[in-house]
Amino acid sequence: MTYFDHNATHPLSAAAREAWVDATSRLSANPSAPHRAGARAAAALDVARDRLAASLGCPAANLVWTSGATESANAVLRHLAANSTGTLWLSAVEHPCFIAAAQRDFPGRHRFLPVVPKLGTVDLDALSDALRHDRPAAVAVMAANNETGVIQPWQRARDLCREHGVPFVCDAAQWTGKLASTGLGDCDYVVGCAHKFGGPAGVGWIRCPSDFTPSIVGGPQEEGRRAGTENVAGIVSSAAALAERDAAIATNAIAERTAWRDRFIGNLMTALPGTTVIGLDAPRLWNTVAVLMPPAADCRRRWVVKLDRLGIAASTGSACSSGKEKPSHVLEAMRVGEGASDRLLRFSAGWETTAADWDTVLAALKSAAMELGAT
């Protein structure tokens, strides 16, 4: 199988697996325990936290480990709702967990920031204008979109918010481990997780202030900001994966992989001219290509199923909303045509994906198009 669904989850890296297995044997005590075995586990947590802090560029004390980006997003929005009476502004293309948590925690007091049609990037003029007239509880703009790979101008959104003294929240789940995370640590709140770049599932984090209101209470773990026995092996393994990715990011790996992506797009446009790449004119992640296939196919499932039979694991959009046959809120916000979701395919490469894998996808798409009468 050629796996092109890394935005849903990235298979565990060899380094992460090794770190996990090692940690489960060497660091098997509870970090809160009063003996040396516990202290060793606690020290390993510190090292992992320092690793993440170095990547994001913020003090380790501002980082809280969680069970994943969804828990982190829920915790941040609960914290903001509990500590402010204002309105939450969030981009219209945020991940479903941000939208669902906003609906729950900011009922009647959240609004969506528009994105530039077709482009898919948050409308900074609209944000800037709104900030001149109103003062929200916080602004949330993701770093990169999970469905389209469109990179958001989060640095500029962050700076605009800072000028107005408004807390800025950034969902970096699809960014960290794919691109250099420098500057993310300057956001007030950041959420992310490890399984999007080859760490294990079940590990996430929050960059947050020290007076963060815990969503999960109980023991004094994480300086009182998230109770529950820490997943030491998972956290250590995540840090190993992050170190591996940050080292690769520092080489020319990104440029090379961006070229593979663009060659695939070029070849695809030539082979199937009816295909539309979503957000083609926006900066996009090197690993993600979201396309609208030609309209001949009557149902998006058929493309995915056909590709699956041809040995390609791709997606129809967010794994968190696939299965639900409703239109993608991301495409709607981007105004990418009525019924477009039905023709959406997302290819998301990983760190182990090769140039040849992209060629394999292209060949499979050609076959699928033939079989579906979509050429």
Place this chain on the structure above:
Amino acid sequence: MTYFDHNATHPLSAAAREAWVDATSRLSANPSAPHRAGARAAAALDVARDRLAASLGCPAANLVWTSGATESANAVLRHLAANSTGTLWLSAVEHPCFIAAAQRDFPGRHRFLPVVPKLGTVDLDALSDALRHDRPAAVAVMAANNETGVIQPWQRARDLCREHGVPFVCDAAQWTGKLASTGLGDCDYVVGCAHKFGGPAGVGWIRCPSDFTPSIVGGPQEEGRRAGTENVAGIVSSAAALAERDAAIATNAIAERTAWRDRFIGNLMTALPGTTVIGLDAPRLWNTVAVLMPPAADCRRRWVVKLDRLGIAASTGSACSSGKEKPSHVLEAMRVGEGASDRLLRFSAGWETTAADWDTVLAALKSAAMELGAT
């Protein structure tokens, strides 16, 4: 090191490690993904859920995977608070996560059920009497206490609650994987986690109704009752550990291990007559011995540190409250003497602990007592 702190966390079992490593290579896709790799991961989750359901004796549809018992407890109490205006009754010896969540979610509307002094079991007469006069939102009584190993009469508490139509919540974190979980599935709400019996940290569950209010929202995972990408490898690994433990529980392993515990207690009382075993007259877990050491030692840390130097990893109580030098609420509720927490040591064995390990602890305790002038 001789590890006697399994109630804090149990090292990963060999079967659990093998299952995790296998799952991270064979089941590396997102269970929500629309391709066959995703379907395989989803099917593995179903098998694991069926395994837990068989252990607890409830429909698999009533089980939700979480990141741990603390998250589960928080979610259950949030759900109950959101769906009722009544009072929460909980035993005075519940885990800190239940107490903290009760204080947060039932402010001014929770009360503690007393335990029988010295014995440490919840006072069923008091519960029965209270239920005749009042109708709480729910009653929470743990299955077995983490600090003392005292087994609670949860089956009778559950039946009393059922007679009065009151939801019953049981914290089975220290029970499941140590004793047969039959009957737990008949409780309305049960929480537990895997790392207490040799599964990985970061995996917990809730037995709950199908209309459970999610604490973490976002994607449609877990039938809308807990959003976030499932920790497939962790869950599969947990199920492997549970199967292993349930198989052992079905043999005479428990009787044998209970005899080891009791022989240790007998030898300890002979060697250090000033020692008091907490809850000695109550039914207790086969793995746990909580003792008050003779008063010569002025600080509980010293016993733990001394033992640590002698190669024994033990605890001073709950890992979730150690580090905080405050009296144990469990000992206070049991009325086990002023200042008793300072002399508390908890030895908690695991599935790999041998009879010889108990002898090693005894010898170390004798040495420590000599060195501390506590004989």
